[in-house]
Amino acid sequence: MTASKLASRSTLFTLLAGLLLVVLIGWRIAMLGDYTFARIVQDFLNALTLGSLYALIALGYTMVYGIIRLINFAHGEIFMLGSYFAFYAMTLTPMHWGLALLITVLLGGTVLLVLRSLFNLEEPKRTAALALLIFAGTFFLLAFRNMGWIEALLLSMLATGVAGVLLEAVAYRPLRGAPRESMLITAIAASFFLQNMGQLLFGPRVQGFNAETILNRPLNFTIGEETVYYTGILIVVPTVTAVLLFVLNLFVSRTKLGKAMRATAQDAEVAQMMGVNVNQVIALTFFIGSILAAAAGVMYAIRFGQIHPLMGLIPGIKAFTAAVIGGIGSLPGAVLGGLLLGFIEIYVVSLFPTLSAYKDVFAFVLLILILLFRPSGLVGEDLTEKV
Amino acid sequence: MRNTLLTLATVGLAILGLYLLTQAEGSSGLLSALTLIFIWGIAAVSLNLINGQLGILSLGHHGFMLIGGYVTALLMLPEKERAPFRTRLLSDWARNHLDLDKWLRGAGLDFIANSIDLKFVVALFLAGLAAAVVGVIVGAPSLRLKGDYLAIVTFGFGEIIRLLPNAPEVAALTNGPLGIKGIPGDAGTVWWTFFAFLFVLWFLTRLKFSSYGRAFEGIREDEIAAEAMGVNLAYHKVLAFTISAFFAGVAGGLYASYLQSVDTQTFNFFVTFFLLVAISLGGLGSITGAVLGTAIVVLVRIYGGFLEKPYPAYVGYLGGAVVMLSAFAFSAYIRKARRLRPVVETKHLIFGALGVALLLVTVLFRNEPWMTQTVQFFGLRKILLAVILILIMIYRREGIMGRAEFSWKLIFGPREDIPTEEQRKQDAWLSNPDLNPDAAKKEDDDASA
Numbered sequence: 001m002t003a004s005k006l007a008s009r010s011t012l013f014t015l016l017a018g019l020l021l022v023v024l025i026g027w028r029i030a031m032l033g034d035y036t037f038a039r040i041v042q043d044f045l046n047a048l049t050l051g052s053l054y055a056l057i058a059l060g061y062t063m064v065y066g067i068i069r070l071i072n073f074a075h076g077e078i079f080m081l082g083s084y085f086a087f088y089a090m091t092l093t094p095m096h097w098g099l100a101l102l103i104t105v106l107l108g109g110t111v112l113l114v115l116r117s118l119f120n121l122e123e124p125k126r127t128a129a130l131a132l133l134i135f136a137g138t139f140f141l142l143a144f145r146n147m148g149w150i151e152a153l154l155l156s157m158l159a160t161g162v163a164g165v166l167l168e169a170v171a172y173r174p175l176r177g178a179p180r181e182s183m184l185i186t187a188i189a190a191s192f193f194l195q196n197m198g199q200l201l202f203g204p205r206v207q208g209f210n211a212e213t214i215l216n217r218p219l220n221f222t223i224g225e226e227t228v229y230y231t232g233i234l235i236v237v238p239t240v241t242a243v244l245l246f247v248l249n250l251f252v253s254r255t256k257l258g259k260a261m262r263a264t265a266q267d268a269e270v271a272q273m274m275g276v277n278v279n280q281v282i283a284l285t286f287f288i289g290s291i292l293a294a295a296a297g298v299m300y301a302i303r304f305g306q307i308h309p310l311m312g313l314i315p316g317i318k319a320f321t322a323a324v325i326g327g328i329g330s331l332p333g334a335v336l337g338g339l340l341l342g343f344i345e346i347y348v349v350s351l352f353p354t355l356s357a358y359k360d361v362f363a364f365v366l367l368i369l370i371l372l373f374r375p376s377g378l379v380g381e382d383l384t385e386k387v
Numbered sequence: 388m389r390n391t392l393l394t395l396a397t398v399g400l401a402i403l404g405l406y407l408l409t410q411a412e413g414s415s416g417l418l419s420a421l422t423l424i425f426i427w428g429i430a431a432v433s434l435n436l437i438n439g440q441l442g443i444l445s446l447g448h449h450g451f452m453l454i455g456g457y458v459t460a461l462l463m464l465p466e467k468e469r470a471p472f473r474t475r476l477l478s479d480w481a482r483n484h485l486d487l488d489k490w491l492r493g494a495g496l497d498f499i500a501n502s503i504d505l506k507f508v509v510a511l512f513l514a515g516l517a518a519a520v521v522g523v524i525v526g527a528p529s530l531r532l533k534g535d536y537l538a539i540v541t542f543g544f545g546e547i548i549r550l551l552p553n554a555p556e557v558a559a560l561t562n563g564p565l566g567i568k569g570i571p572g573d574a575g576t577v578w579w580t581f582f583a584f585l586f587v588l589w590f591l592t593r594l595k596f597s598s599y600g601r602a603f604e605g606i607r608e609d610e611i612a613a614e615a616m617g618v619n620l621a622y623h624k625v626l627a628f629t630i631s632a633f634f635a636g637v638a639g640g641l642y643a644s645y646l647q648s649v650d651t652q653t654f655n656f657f658v659t660f661f662l663l664v665a666i667s668l669g670g671l672g673s674i675t676g677a678v679l680g681t682a683i684v685v686l687v688r689i690y691g692g693f694l695e696k697p698y699p700a701y702v703g704y705l706g707g708a709v710v711m712l713s714a715f716a717f718s719a720y721i722r723k724a725r726r727l728r729p730v731v732e733t734k735h736l737i738f739g740a741l742g743v744a745l746l747l748v749t750v751l752f753r754n755e756p757w758m759t760q761t762v763q764f765f766g767l768r769k770i771l772l773a774v775i776l777i778l779i780m781i782y783r784r785e786g787i788m789g790r791a792e793f794s795w796k797l798i799f800g801p802r803e804d805i806p807t808e809e810q811r812k813q814d815a816w817l818s819n820p821d822l823n824p825d826a827a828k829k830e831d832d833d834a835s836a
Binding site: 071192197199200204357365367 | 553
């Protein structure tokens with residue numbers, strides 16, 4: 001069978017499946033008498049929030065897979081780290097100036113070193129300005145006032161990005177060129193390492209994550225005679241996600257480093273021959289993926305109000321499923337897949353309340369079905385292995 | 388002949404040793420360690436069949452073990468334990484259909500039904516069979532995939548299987564997340580597990596050196612070449628997967644009997660990870676290695692308990708310093724062994740500096756309250772296992788044994804790596820152009836080429 005025939009057949013398959021889904025949902029809504037428009041809107045808001053979070057995490061999976069063909073099992077733990085960094089940033093500040101200075105030197109130094117190696121900062125003036133900004137900013141944030149969620153989000157994104165780069169440098173870089181199975185095993189080991197390290201350092205308890213009350217104050221508006229309830233975070237999450245996606249898109253499509261990333265994803269060897277520093281690009285990929293995961297982690301923690309060291313597992317798996325649905329390796333695919341998964345999860349539970357016990361099984365089933373029947377995902381290109 | 392005798396003698400010695408150990412006083416800790424080694428050994432050797440010999444990364448082993456555990460539990464549960472939860476929903480069906488005693492008596496096999504040991508053999512076999520059936524169901528579609536996609540699909544199946552007993556529909560049978568308690572512990576003793584382990588070892592060794600085993604290894608080395616040589620890929624893959632699932636089910640049944648309880652947390656993904664560490668440590672593809680790795684990993688898990696005891700905080704700081712300094716030394720050692728210059732890299736100096744800093748902090752603040760308070764490092768053993776696995780993957784991917792197997796020839800046979808006197812003479816003759824005209828001619832050829 002030729003490739004085009006295959007493609008058209010699978011497109012047809014997707015279309016049919018989508019049509020079936022729409023019919024099924026319509027039928028179910030008609031069956032449930034009390035499923036009003038307000039509930040649809042309510043679910044839509046929840047689904048959009050959840051889907052945005054999945055999309056942010058899924059981007060990390062898909063970027064790493066696109067560049068080094070590695071399923072980064074530890075990505076869920078990076079997400080967890082992000083929320084914990086923000087948690088400590090918000091609860092421990094303002095801290096004693098000596099401690100703040102120590103942390104500033106350690107954290108700022110690492111961040112600066114990593115940023116310098118990632119973004120080719122060679123010009124001394126700019127580097128010095130950046131260093132000043134980072135050191136002064138970190139010290140100011142840590143020592144003088146209680147951090148709000150926005151500062152915590154930014155600081156956590158930076159710290160988590162660095163953590164991702166370190167993870168890559170310590171665990172994955174020595175395995176460059178090793179069999180892919182070995183890399184996957186290492187990723188699983190890294191995931192277990194971070195989970196248990198998290199339990200050791202942060203304590204195994206569930207901790208409450210209290211952001212500003214403005215984010216969680218219940219608000220509502222009415223549609224007809226029904227009331228739709230929402231909170232600030234339901235607005236914040238899609239907005240932040242959209243902004244981050246916009247910036248990411250600009251970065252990947254417009255900058256030189258973004259171009260290098262695309263080239264490496266297409267063919268790492270040839271990119272290297274063309275003068276792309278592949279190691280730098282890979283580290284950069286981990287940095288960006290971890291930044292997005294940290295943003296998702298912080299907002300997830302605000303949305304659900306609690307964090308614990310194993311919180312990365314289920315969202316990690318679901319985001320991976322989202323990346324696969326969209327076609328792993330494709331950025332728009334990851335966003336699409338994340339949103340889709342969020343919508344499916346919320347609406348399935350809402351339309352079929354009896355299925356809510358299977359919420360977590362559902363992601364796995366979807367993952368398996370997609371991998372078995374359409375491994376290239378919805379918008380991904382075909383990744384058949386050649387001889 | 389000699390080798391068979393040696394093997395039999397070793398088994399005999401092992402049995403004698405075990406007997407003496409069971410008679411000795413205060414040996415219960417060691418015995419339970421051995422039992423666990425045998426149980427996990429069965430699981431590891433069976434995982435090694437897929438991951439090592441067939442060369443396919445499968446991450447769903449905990450699912451098959453869970454099926455074995457639940458089937459054994461349901462079949463072996465004594466009458467009084469059955470009632471509380473089986474009566475809820477599926478009562479009549481379960482009482483009529485999941486009763487091993489009734490089946491056996493119905494088939495006229497009363498003598499088995501009357502002996503709990505023989506009943507266990509049947510139950511374990513059925514547990515393996517159930518796992519194998521699921522193995523076929525899982526394997527047949529997913530083995531079409533390759534590499535990490537296959538790994539993810541098997542992981543997904545494993546997790547689905549693990550989450551299913553919690554489903555409300557079957558909770559009447561499986562007791563939901565609470566699990567089943569009160570399974571007879573008879574099969575979880577050291578004798579049972581020892582003989583089961585011996586049988587599995589025997590079976591899988593025979594399999595490895597049969598035509599099937601060679602077909603598996605052919606698939607691992609090169610699928611296309613293997614197919615060209617007439618190996619039916621799909622058949623052999625599913626076969627290996629099924630056999631592996633069967634023994635995983637048996638291991639799960641034994642483990643359930645050892646713990647005398649089973650729930651969905653007993654067989655979580657950590658089980659597969661644990662086995663993965665074991666077989667990677669021993670050497671993927673080597674049965675000997677799998678057993679060796681399992682022994683090490685299980686011993687770490689049992690006797691590493693002291694790592695998670697409560698200590699004053701400075702022990703932790705000192706431990707951290709030691710870890711940092713040894714990481715520094717280790718990296719320098721590796722670079723030296725690989726003849727890389729400079730031996731001490733700048734970024735590795737960070738480890739050394741951190742180690743020294745921690746040491747200094749410990750010494751300077753040794754009397755501070757936050758230094759003398761009691762702390763406990765939960766999960767240190769799991770961290771240790773993860774670190775071991777990462778280090779193996781980076782520095783020694785072939786593990787301890789590589790793909791080599793233990794054999795008597797290795798110990799008693801002539802050493803093949805040192806040439807005998809005769810071979811030495813022959814080599815000298817071959818390479819001496821005065822004595823051997825061919826050698827002179829060959830040198831000319833080399834020179835002209």
